[in-house]
Amino acid sequence: MSDFLINWIANVPVTAVPYALAALGLIISERSGVLNLTAEGLMLIGALAGAGSCLVLGGYPAVALLVAMAAASIVSLLFVFLVVVLRINQVIAGLSIVFFCQGLTGLIGTLAKWQNRQLTGLGNLKIWPPSDIPVIGRIFFMQDPVVYLTILIFFVVNFVLFRTMLGLRIRAVGENPAASDAAGVSVTLHRTLAIVVGSSLIGLAGGYISVVSVKLWVTGMVGGRGWIAVALVVFARWAPWPALWGALLFGCIEALIPHVAAAGIRVPQYLMLMAPYLATIAVMIWVGAKDNRGSQEPGALGQPHVREERR
Amino acid sequence: MHDLPRQAVSPPTVVSAPASRHFGRITLDVRQDLSQWKQAVFVGGSLILGLAVSVAILAVAGISPVTLGTELADVLNAESLRGVLVQAAPLILVGLGASLAFKIGFWNLGLEGQMILGGIFAAAISIYDIGPPSTRLLMMGSAAAVGGALWVLLVALLKIRFRVNEIIATLLLNYVAMYFLFHLLYGAWQDAKTAFPQSSPFRPFERLTDVGYGINSGLIIAVAGVLVAGWLVHLSRIGFYARFISANPRMAKIVGVPVQAMTVCIIAASGACAGLAGFVNVASQEGRLTQSFANGYVFSGVLIAFLSRNDPIVVAVVGFLIAMLFITGQTLQVFYQIPFTMVQLIEAIIVMAVASSEFFIRHRIRWIR
Numbered sequence: 001m002s003d004f005l006i007n008w009i010a011n012v013p014v015t016a017v018p019y020a021l022a023a024l025g026l027i028i029s030e031r032s033g034v035l036n037l038t039a040e041g042l043m044l045i046g047a048l049a050g051a052g053s054c055l056v057l058g059g060y061p062a063v064a065l066l067v068a069m070a071a072a073s074i075v076s077l078l079f080v081f082l083v084v085v086l087r088i089n090q091v092i093a094g095l096s097i098v099f100f101c102q103g104l105t106g107l108i109g110t111l112a113k114w115q116n117r118q119l120t121g122l123g124n125l126k127i128w129p130p131s132d133i134p135v136i137g138r139i140f141f142m143q144d145p146v147v148y149l150t151i152l153i154f155f156v157v158n159f160v161l162f163r164t165m166l167g168l169r170i171r172a173v174g175e176n177p178a179a180s181d182a183a184g185v186s187v188t189l190h191r192t193l194a195i196v197v198g199s200s201l202i203g204l205a206g207g208y209i210s211v212v213s214v215k216l217w218v219t220g221m222v223g224g225r226g227w228i229a230v231a232l233v234v235f236a237r238w239a240p241w242p243a244l245w246g247a248l249l250f251g252c253i254e255a256l257i258p259h260v261a262a263a264g265i266r267v268p269q270y271l272m273l274m275a276p277y278l279a280t281i282a283v284m285i286w287v288g289a290k291d292n293r294g295s296q297e298p299g300a301l302g303q304p305h306v307r308e309e310r311r
Numbered sequence: 312m313h314d315l316p317r318q319a320v321s322p323p324t325v326v327s328a329p330a331s332r333h334f335g336r337i338t339l340d341v342r343q344d345l346s347q348w349k350q351a352v353f354v355g356g357s358l359i360l361g362l363a364v365s366v367a368i369l370a371v372a373g374i375s376p377v378t379l380g381t382e383l384a385d386v387l388n389a390e391s392l393r394g395v396l397v398q399a400a401p402l403i404l405v406g407l408g409a410s411l412a413f414k415i416g417f418w419n420l421g422l423e424g425q426m427i428l429g430g431i432f433a434a435a436i437s438i439y440d441i442g443p444p445s446t447r448l449l450m451m452g453s454a455a456a457v458g459g460a461l462w463v464l465l466v467a468l469l470k471i472r473f474r475v476n477e478i479i480a481t482l483l484l485n486y487v488a489m490y491f492l493f494h495l496l497y498g499a500w501q502d503a504k505t506a507f508p509q510s511s512p513f514r515p516f517e518r519l520t521d522v523g524y525g526i527n528s529g530l531i532i533a534v535a536g537v538l539v540a541g542w543l544v545h546l547s548r549i550g551f552y553a554r555f556i557s558a559n560p561r562m563a564k565i566v567g568v569p570v571q572a573m574t575v576c577i578i579a580a581s582g583a584c585a586g587l588a589g590f591v592n593v594a595s596q597e598g599r600l601t602q603s604f605a606n607g608y609v610f611s612g613v614l615i616a617f618l619s620r621n622d623p624i625v626v627a628v629v630g631f632l633i634a635m636l637f638i639t640g641q642t643l644q645v646f647y648q649i650p651f652t653m654v655q656l657i658e659a660i661i662v663m664a665v666a667s668s669e670f671f672i673r674h675r676i677r678w679i680r
Binding site for chain 2: 037078082086087088089091092093095096100102103104105106110111219223224227228231234268269270271273274277278280281284288289306307309
């Protein structure tokens with residue numbers, strides 16, 4: 001039983017990282033007032049770009065993760081063009097980006113024959129003295145580098161969003177674009193920046209799934225994690241740290257699935273796989289039922305800004 | 312006394328800041344009105360641009376425009392046209408489902424899940440042998456509609472009671488429905504003869520067959536759906552209420568429109584259409600419950616509803632065109648190894664292009680030197 005627990009908990013960070021990074025990326029771009037539904041698609045792009053560059057370069061997982069980030073940022077420029085420049089409906093734009101990416105990754109991955117090929121992956125770190133402690137060592141000090149990097153990214157994003165002028169401007173643009181514009185803060189520039197930077201984190205989340213956690217690429221491998229991340233942002237009330245706790249919760253649920261079968265508990269396999277989606281819906285019900293004062297939902301979320309348009 | 316008004320009409324050019332000396336700056340004017348034919352030019356132009364991009368991507372993927380042209384022309388010969396008409400039925404029904412829900416501002420993105428539930432409910436009638444053979448198809452169709460409606464009503468309930476965002480909830484329920492389908496097809500409902508993850512084939516009286524002239528009875532269901540929805544939206548009181556609710560829900564409530572009941576009914580109808588699409592698909596094309604019969608339908612539904620501006624009659628036309636795209640996609644998959652996700656890519660490009668035309672319809676770009 002204790003083996004089961006340790007195996008399970010030691011796996012939680014690996015399953016939680018994609019949720020955490022994707023949710024954080026979404027928070028950055030939604031704080032600038034852009035309703036971002038693209039996560040599922042950009043994670044697919046990240047997963048394909050990471051796996052592809054791993055196969056082409058023959059290794060170098062760290063480079064592959066950087067390529068994943070860059071690829072997602074580049075595709076997000078299309079989203080920027082649609083919602084920031086052309087100001088079309090952000091739900092329609094987000095959905096079409098997701099299905100665009102689904103189509104594109106399926107096409108490229110199949111034509112390049114990257115399907116089901118083993119990747120080298122990223123080894124675990126061994127932070128030396130504390131990693132020898134029996135249980136705690138394995139859980140906290142023997143994870144892969146991206147797990148520790150994720151925590152660092154959370155500190156950096158939190159600092160930039162809430163302690164710098166840049167962060168203040170991004171949040172101001174999301175709260176009241178017209179007032180920010182009048183005060184000389186460029187809405188276009190800050191929204192573009194927020195989307196591109198946020199999307200690079202979403203791409204990293206996708207790349208992490210294919211390169212580090214699963215170590216191969218198949219079509220549609222993100223499997224709804226992007227949508228769960230969108231729900232996670234609502235759950236976290238657009239604040240970074242609660243998103244990390246939420247990601248750990250979903251990481252726990254996802255990590256449990258393979259271990260239940262391994263422990264010999266007989267639960268139908270496919271019903272087990274429903275767990276993360278049902279848990280997300282349960283969390284959304286909980287968010288809806290409780291008192292939502294104190295939510296940091298951006299005031300202008302989903303509203304395009306046209307200076308010349310009178311409201 | 313006359314100083315004040317004179318100041319108020321001072322020319323605004325003084326106020327606007329010169330941004331850059333060399334390039335001037337770009338401003339947007341908001342257009343009040345644009346003539347119908349100019350709007351059509353913008354929409355048509357962006358549609359052509361989107362299709363051009365799609366052709367270019369196909370060319371990069373190894374399908375030259377000439378090959379594509381011959382394949383597209385081939386789709387319209389008598390044999391393929393039958394396939395297109397069979398394929399059009401579920402697409403039209405899914406498009407109807409999407410457009411009904413969008414009509415009252417409910418983002419039903421669970422069309423695939425509702426199709427799956429419809430397929431499962433219809434297959435259950437067949438597998439458990441419920442009712443006499445003569446009414447079997449009717450039973451299967453009704454069960455499918457109920458299944459699809461129940462699956463979306465779950466989300467409607469969550470939205471009304473707990474303000475759960477329906478975009479995410481419906482999308483997540485697609486995955487739940489898919490895994491439930493897998494659970495059945497890899498378990499209790501697996502075909503014992505072949506051991507493939509699919510149900511045993513339906514009996515002949517459980518299949519939607521041709522009614523003559525190469526027209527499948529599934530298409531009759533779809534056309535009937537279009538006519539009923541067209542009557543509902545354009546002629547009946549319900550359609551008027553739906554327009555009222557989407558324009559101003561508070562005002563509608565104040566003057567006594569049963570807002571909540573209407574909303575729930577239209578959402579249920581939307582799910583029922585998707586459920587029927589699932590039934591039509593398994594009972595005509597597949598002839599059994601398969602793993603992937605609903606793949607790629609959710610965005611097709613969104614696309615059809617979007618291009619037809621939620622008008623049920625136009626849905627039938629657009630649905631037919633998308634069916635051509637589907638059949639061409641299947642041809643390219645079989646003969647040129649282009650994955651079927653290509654269809655989704657083209658659909659997404661078309662939606663982006665047409666949505667972008669909205670910007671040029673509503674704004675005029677001006678370059679001030």
